[in-house]
Amino acid sequence: MGHRTPLFDTHVASGAKIVDFGGWDMPLNYGSQIEEHHAVRRDAGMFDVSHMRPVDVRGAGARAFLRYLVANNVDRLAQAGKALYSCMLNDAGGVVDDLIIYFLRDDWFRVVVNASTAEKDLAWMEKVRTDRGFEVTLTPRRDLAMIAIQGPNARAKLWQARPGTRAATEGLGAFFAAETGDLFVARTGYTGEDGFEVMLPAAQAPALWADLKAAGVAEAGLGARDTLRLEAGMNLYGNDMDETVSPLDAGLAWTVDLKAPREFVGRAALERDGATKALVGLKLLDKGVLRSHQKVVTPQGDGEITSGTFSPTLGFSVAMARVPREVRAGDVVQVDIRGRLLSAQVVKMPFVRNGKPMI
Numbered sequence: 001m002g003h004r005t006p007l008f009d010t011h012v013a014s015g016a017k018i019v020d021f022g023g024w025d026m027p028l029n030y031g032s033q034i035e036e037h038h039a040v041r042r043d044a045g046m047f048d049v050s051h052m053r054p055v056d057v058r059g060a061g062a063r064a065f066l067r068y069l070v071a072n073n074v075d076r077l078a079q080a081g082k083a084l085y086s087c088m089l090n091d092a093g094g095v096v097d098d099l100i101i102y103f104l105r106d107d108w109f110r111v112v113v114n115a116s117t118a119e120k121d122l123a124w125m126e127k128v129r130t131d132r133g134f135e136v137t138l139t140p141r142r143d144l145a146m147i148a149i150q151g152p153n154a155r156a157k158l159w160q161a162r163p164g165t166r167a168a169t170e171g172l173g174a175f176f177a178a179e180t181g182d183l184f185v186a187r188t189g190y191t192g193e194d195g196f197e198v199m200l201p202a203a204q205a206p207a208l209w210a211d212l213k214a215a216g217v218a219e220a221g222l223g224a225r226d227t228l229r230l231e232a233g234m235n236l237y238g239n240d241m242d243e244t245v246s247p248l249d250a251g252l253a254w255t256v257d258l259k260a261p262r263e264f265v266g267r268a269a270l271e272r273d274g275a276t277k278a279l280v281g282l283k284l285l286d287k288g289v290l291r292s293h294q295k296v297v298t299p300q301g302d303g304e305i306t307s308g309t310f311s312p313t314l315g316f317s318v319a320m321a322r323v324p325r326e327v328r329a330g331d332v333v334q335v336d337i338r339g340r341l342l343s344a345q346v347v348k349m350p351f352v353r354n355g356k357p358m359i
Contacts, residue, residue, distance in 0.1 A: 001025065005050035006145045006202040010209055014219055022116025024051040027221040037227050037312045039218035040191055041355045044151035046209070046217045047225050051115035054141040054199060055122065058108050061135035066101060066109055068264050069128055071247060073257035077103035083175040083188060086255050087247045088121065089266030093273060094243040095250065097121045098235065100188060102177050110141075110184075114237050128265065144184075145205035147198050149217060150228075152355060154195035158185075161211040169196065190225065192232025192353050227309050230318065233281065233349030239292055240279065240306040240320055246270060249322065251279035251349075279306070280327060281349040282319040282335070283359055286342040290319035290335060297334040297341060300324040305335065313352045314359070320349070 002025040011018065016027035027048065029036060039045040057066060066074045072086035082103050088096045097117045102110040113121040118140075125138055149158050159166040168180035169187075177186035184199040200208060213219065226236070233251075235241055241250035248256065248270060256270065282305070284290050290308030303323030311318045319335075327333065329348050334341040347359045 005048055006205045007048045010206050029221040029223045030219045033223035034312050036220035036224035040151045041313055044154040044157045044217045045220035046212050047148040047220050049148050050145040053113050053118035054144055055111045056139040057136055059136035062107050062109050065134040065136045071256040073260050081177045093246045093266040093269030095241040096124050098237055144199045145202045150189045150191040150193045150195035157215045157217050158196055160215040191228040230307050230309050231311055231313055231352040248275035249277040277322045278325045279322055281347045282321050282344040283347050284317040284344045288337050288342050290317045295336040296321045296323055298327050300326040314357055318351050
């Protein structure tokens with residue numbers, strides 16, 4: 001038996017197919033992954049993301065600590081509630097994890113790390129803290145649950161389920177959060193759609209889930225979450241990057257600030273090695289399905305698919321692949337699928353944004 005979120009019994013009661021995900025018992029789907037995917041693209045769906053780990057970073061040295069810990073620059077966080085996406089690197093420039101940082105006060109930031117890497121991340125953060133003597137405390141918030149509500153009607157349906165949240169959250173821009181009562185509501189997500197991610201006391205999660213369901217928000221599992229994020233061109237830790245992969249080789253150069261004159265973990269390695277590969281989108285031109293680890297054959301050298309799936313929105317298979325840097329959008333490459341070389345076109349990501357095909 002794996003770890004269970006505060007919503008586990010709710011998922012079972014809804015008939016969810018439960019699978020192991022990074023040591024957690026999580027819902028894969030509630031009957032139809034395709035229907036759950038379309039619900040998010042066309043209306044609103046919700047995901048239990050309580051397995052992810054919020055960590056509060058507090059103390060006089062909080063900003064200095066995060067300035068050194070991550071590759072993006074937390075000095076961009078000057079307004080309460082502003083969020084920043086970044087990678088946390090090792091000394092070799094590999095990605096320990098990707099995360100979101102929320103600025104609450106100068107002495108209080110909230111970092112949300114991935115579930116499967118949470119213990120490793122906390123150990124790394126503690127090592128950096130002690131090795132450099134930063135005056136901060138790191139507090140994992142195991143008392144909080146997280147629910148992601150995503151889709152074109154997601155915000156309106158949260159306001160229907162919790163009318164008191166509207167005043168504090170209607171004016172939120174993308175990558176901003178606000179506290180309203182016991183809820184910490186962020187206009188963030190992992191689907192390429194509008195919506196909120198809500199942190200709240202664990203004991204209150206089942207009631208909010210039930211109220212959202214009553215408001216017409218579809219329950220959605222890990223399967224739909226993966227096809228949605230891939231259509232949106234969003235990386236998955238462990239697939240598209242890990243400790244052996246630089247963010248510069250994972251399509252995440254935009255999350256690395258090398259302009260500001262600050263030291264951060266992994267900077268020397270990034271500046272020394274630069275980018276050696278490119279992460280590109282692929283559209284399969286033949287019949288079949290692109291999957292992780294399939295070989296990509298190009299005139300410039302071989303690459304590999306990092307994430308691949310059939311796209312419910314587009315009606316054909318798409319993938320993210322790490323290939324030689326010389327490969328360009330518009331090129332046609334070959335993918336080895338069970339010993340057959342099938343044609344795929346290199347395209348710019350995302351594949352889908354706000355419900356609309358981009359390719």
